[in-house]
Amino acid sequence: MGRSPCCEKAHTNKGAWTKDEDQRLIDYIRAHGEGCWRSLPKAAGLLRCGKSCRLRWINYLRPDLKRGNFTDEEDELIIKLHSLLGNKWSLIAGRLPGRTDNEIKNYWNTHIKRKLISRGIDPQTHRPLKETAAMASATSTIAAPTELDFRNAPKSNFIKTPSSLEFKHNEFQLKSNADSLEEPNCTASSGMTTDEEQQQQQLHKKKQYDNPSDGEELNLELSIGISSTDSSRVSSANSAESKPKLGNNNFQFLEQAMVAKAVCLCWQLGFQTSEICSNCQNPNGFYRFCRPLDS
DNA sequence: AACGTTTACAACCGCCCCAAT
DNA sequence: TATTGGGGCGGTTGTAAACGT
Structure with a gap:
């Protein structure tokens, strides 16, 4: 039936x-x-x-679509976002004002894949092609979940209940992925380190998370979780009167919470010098993802 | 000019999630 | 609690345009 x-x-x-x-x-x-x-x-x-x-x-x-070629900045942003999120095109599109998931998906398949391959990078794993080939020919006995498992897991596997602890946990996981982007040869996912070393690495990452100014870590504000400074905002956003009408989907809720505080991502990545860039302003004059911080 | 191949992207398909009942 | 239906998503296909021979 x-x-x-x-x-x-x-x-x-x-x-x-x-x-x-x-x-x-x-x-x-x-x-x-x-x-x-x-x-x-x-x-x-x-x-x-x-x-x-x-x-x-x-x-x-849709009137707010940005037609035309992708810029180099958008290319790099898509690559970074894909390394964090995998084929979650709608989430990636949510960070590229005026672009649709379909457009980005097509662009990825026709342009960026080739671009990465020409750089010697595997477009799926974002690791050097040699390394990927070596891993593929190695054993298939890895039991622990990989970055890719995490990225490709259904949304529902990420968060089941909106407790702040779980938000933190997921944010930390994504931060770890960001780290792996910066350190493609990191040993954590190769499974070659001792438990103690892994613990130390985790502690290091946690420290970086707690104090982002400590390093050059990529901070996309992409995390599924919400920073501590936003927790009050989030809890009020989750109250009965302000709950999103689109449903209780935690992702939607979190996306909205993030948007509520969004600062232009291009600026955060250093592509723009001001907090609100022209890329993020739609033709109607509204800032879909770049609203200035509420004062 | 004719034909074959490649590229780019619009559109479709089928599955999943979740709110409503 | 189970079922249903609407909406959303990622993967895939179809096809027109561009390119090469």
Whole structure:
């Protein structure tokens, strides 16, 4: 017993969208807003599947999309984010204002993969190709979860309950991934160190986490967790009256919490000299991800 | 000019998550 | 508690454009 289809496929158009279809969709969403994709096609007079409408809007028609070539800064940002998040294109897109997950995914597959390979870097592991090949030919007996296991795990595996302890834990894990980006030959994931050495490394990472100014650590503010200074903000955001309407998904909640405090990532990475860069300002003048800190 | 190959990207498919019932 | 349906996501496919021979 399968699920009923999301729409009546026998009476829907497929393939490229026409200008008329685009205009109908734009007009309808301007008048009624996004949402209820299942009923939208009929209401808008479109012979399309609701999902198709959603995709067309999100990936192509949305007014705040930034069209055109990716900049070198965006390239590097995507590479860094991918090394931390893996193929979580929607999360990566969330950090690139005006870009969609589909766009970034396509760009990754057509450009960045080749770019990394030409640099001698494995696009999946972000490690030197030689090292990856050596690891592949080595044993498959590693029992401990790898960075990739973590990155590719379903979202639901990351956080089950919104306790602050778990937020911290997950933040620490992502910080560790950031470390591995900076230290591609780190031994922690090779499984070659003693327990004591690993403990020391963990302590070192924890120390860096507690006091980021201690080093040149990459801090993308990407972590699933929230820094201690934000915890009060988060707890109020999680209160009944301010809870996101989109559901209790912890990721959504955390994303919103992060956005609430967001400072331009380009600036954080040193790509821009001011806290709000032109990349992060959409055509409507709103800062989707670069709002100045609340005072 | 004709043809084959490669590239780029829009669109689709199927699965998963989660709120509502 | 189980079921259902809507929305979201990542992987894959289809195809037009660009390029090479």
